[in-house]
Amino acid sequence: MPVTSSRLPGFFKKSVEERRTTVCDLAGLNDEEREAVAAAGELSDEAADRIIENVIGTYSLPLGVATNFIIDGKHYVVPMALEEPSVVAAASNMAKRCHARGGFTSDCTPPVMIGQIQVCRLKIDAQVARNAILANKTKLIEMANSVDPILVKFGGGCRDVEARVLETDAGTMLIVHLLVDCRDAMGANAVNTMCETIGPEVGELCKGVVVLKIISNLAVHRLARVNGVFTAKELSTSGDEEEGRSIINGILDAYAFAKADPFRAATNNKGVMNAISPIAVATGQDWRAVEAGCHSYASYKHGRVAPFVAWSRNGDGDLVGYIEMPAPVGLIGGAARVHPCARACVKLLGVKTATELGTVLAAAGIAQNLGALRALATVGIQQGHMKLHAKNLAVQAGAASAEVDAVVARATASGRVTAASIKAALDAERSGLPVPPQ
Structure with a gap:
C-alpha cells in the first residue's frame, strides 16, 4: 500500500526496532517481509549460491530509510543500503526543504534501452550497408520481437532500428542500434537476446562480420527527469529569508565551480551517487549499470565531465535543482525478485513501475547534492x-x-x-x- 506520509518527526531518535516497526507498518509489510528486513538482509547459502558463482558467504550493509520525500504528489520512505554516515540524514533533511512548492516533480521518457550490433570488415560501401539496414527495418523489428512475445504483449518490444558508420582504429564499422522498450524490466537479457537473434541477418544485409551483440549502458533514451524547487526560507537554518538567499548564492557559486572544473565536478557527482546507488542496492538493481550510465551520460551530453544536477534561481528567487539521468532499473527479474530484502524494500518504497523507481533515484540525487552543496557553502562538509x-x-x-x-x-x-x-x-x-x- 502507498505510504500516507513520509514525514516522520523524531524518527532518528527511535531505536532500530521502533524504526523498523514504524516503516513496516506504514508500508503494510507482511510477516515474511518484515523478517527479511529484520534479518539484516541476509541470504541463505543456498539462495546466495544461485545468484553468483563461488559463494563463500554473504555480506551485510546498514539499511536505512530517507524520509520526507514527496514526488509528483506521492509520499515515499526511501530505503538505502550503504556504509557512509550522513547520507541518509542529508537526503531526508533536504527532501523536507522541498515541501513549500509541493515537492519534486518528474517528466520521464519511456523505458527504452539500446542494443548494439557491431559489423566489421564490410565488403560493400558503409553507407550502402547502412541503407540496407534501414530499408529492412520492419523485418528486423519483427524478428527481434519474435524473441519475447510476453514483453510485446505488455506493451514493450523493439521500437526502432538505427544504423551509423563508425571510423575506428580497426577500420570502418557499421553499428546497428535496436531501441527496445523494456517496460518494467531493466532489459539486459531481452535486449541481448534480440541482438543475438537478428545478428546473422544484419551481417548478411551488410556483407560484413558481426562481432559484438550487446546492450549499451549509455541509456540516452531511458531518462529520469526530475525538478526540485527550494525556497529561501526553507533553505535557511532559522526561517530567515535573508539568510536563505545568502545560502542560495553560495550554492550557485559552488555549482558554477563544478560546472567549470572537472576535478570539482567528479567529486560533486560522487556525492549525487551517494544517494542514488544505495537505493539501487537496496532494491536489487544493477547499481553498476546505473553508475556507468550516469557518469557517461554527463560527458556524452556536455562533451566533458559535468555536474549531474543543474542549479538555477527562478523568478521568485527560489533555488531550482534539475537532474536528467539514465535510469536502467527494473522491477522484473534479477535480485529485485530473488533477494527477499530487496523485494521488501521495493514494497516499502511503494513503486509500481520501473519508471517510478527511476524518479525516486533522481529525486534522491538532487536532495543529496543539495545537502552537500549547502554544507560546503555554509559550515563546511566535515x-x-x-x-x-x-x-x-x-x-x-x-x-x-x-x-x-x-x-x-x-x-x-x-x-x-x-x-x-x-x-x-x-x-x-x-x-x-x-x-x-x-
Missing part, C-alpha cells in the same frame, strides 16, 4: 559528517558498546570531532573525568 561519523571513530578507538554514546558526547562537547578528540574522550570517560560544558 561538521555534520564527522558528527555522524563519531560513533564509528569511537569503536575504532576501542570503545565498548556501552561507552560509545558517552564518548561521542564528550568529544562533541569539546567542540571538534576528530580521531584524536575521540581517543581523548575515551580516555577521559574511563578516567571518570567530568564532561566539559558545551
Whole structure:
C-alpha cells in the first residue's frame, strides 16, 4: 500500500526496532517481509549460491530509510543500503526543504534501452550497408520481437532500428542500434537476446562480420527527469529569508565551480551517487549499470565531465535543482525478485513501475547534492559528517558498546570531532573525568 506520509518527526531518535516497526507498518509489510528486513538482509547459502558463482558467504550493509520525500504528489520512505554516515540524514533533511512548492516533480521518457550490433570488415560501401539496414527495418523489428512475445504483449518490444558508420582504429564499422522498450524490466537479457537473434541477418544485409551483440549502458533514451524547487526560507537554518538567499548564492557559486572544473565536478557527482546507488542496492538493481550510465551520460551530453544536477534561481528567487539521468532499473527479474530484502524494500518504497523507481533515484540525487552543496557553502562538509561519523571513530578507538554514546558526547562537547578528540574522550570517560560544558 502507498505510504500516507513520509514525514516522520523524531524518527532518528527511535531505536532500530521502533524504526523498523514504524516503516513496516506504514508500508503494510507482511510477516515474511518484515523478517527479511529484520534479518539484516541476509541470504541463505543456498539462495546466495544461485545468484553468483563461488559463494563463500554473504555480506551485510546498514539499511536505512530517507524520509520526507514527496514526488509528483506521492509520499515515499526511501530505503538505502550503504556504509557512509550522513547520507541518509542529508537526503531526508533536504527532501523536507522541498515541501513549500509541493515537492519534486518528474517528466520521464519511456523505458527504452539500446542494443548494439557491431559489423566489421564490410565488403560493400558503409553507407550502402547502412541503407540496407534501414530499408529492412520492419523485418528486423519483427524478428527481434519474435524473441519475447510476453514483453510485446505488455506493451514493450523493439521500437526502432538505427544504423551509423563508425571510423575506428580497426577500420570502418557499421553499428546497428535496436531501441527496445523494456517496460518494467531493466532489459539486459531481452535486449541481448534480440541482438543475438537478428545478428546473422544484419551481417548478411551488410556483407560484413558481426562481432559484438550487446546492450549499451549509455541509456540516452531511458531518462529520469526530475525538478526540485527550494525556497529561501526553507533553505535557511532559522526561517530567515535573508539568510536563505545568502545560502542560495553560495550554492550557485559552488555549482558554477563544478560546472567549470572537472576535478570539482567528479567529486560533486560522487556525492549525487551517494544517494542514488544505495537505493539501487537496496532494491536489487544493477547499481553498476546505473553508475556507468550516469557518469557517461554527463560527458556524452556536455562533451566533458559535468555536474549531474543543474542549479538555477527562478523568478521568485527560489533555488531550482534539475537532474536528467539514465535510469536502467527494473522491477522484473534479477535480485529485485530473488533477494527477499530487496523485494521488501521495493514494497516499502511503494513503486509500481520501473519508471517510478527511476524518479525516486533522481529525486534522491538532487536532495543529496543539495545537502552537500549547502554544507560546503555554509559550515563546511566535515561538521555534520564527522558528527555522524563519531560513533564509528569511537569503536575504532576501542570503545565498548556501552561507552560509545558517552564518548561521542564528550568529544562533541569539546567542540571538534576528530580521531584524536575521540581517543581523548575515551580516555577521559574511563578516567571518570567530568564532561566539559558545551
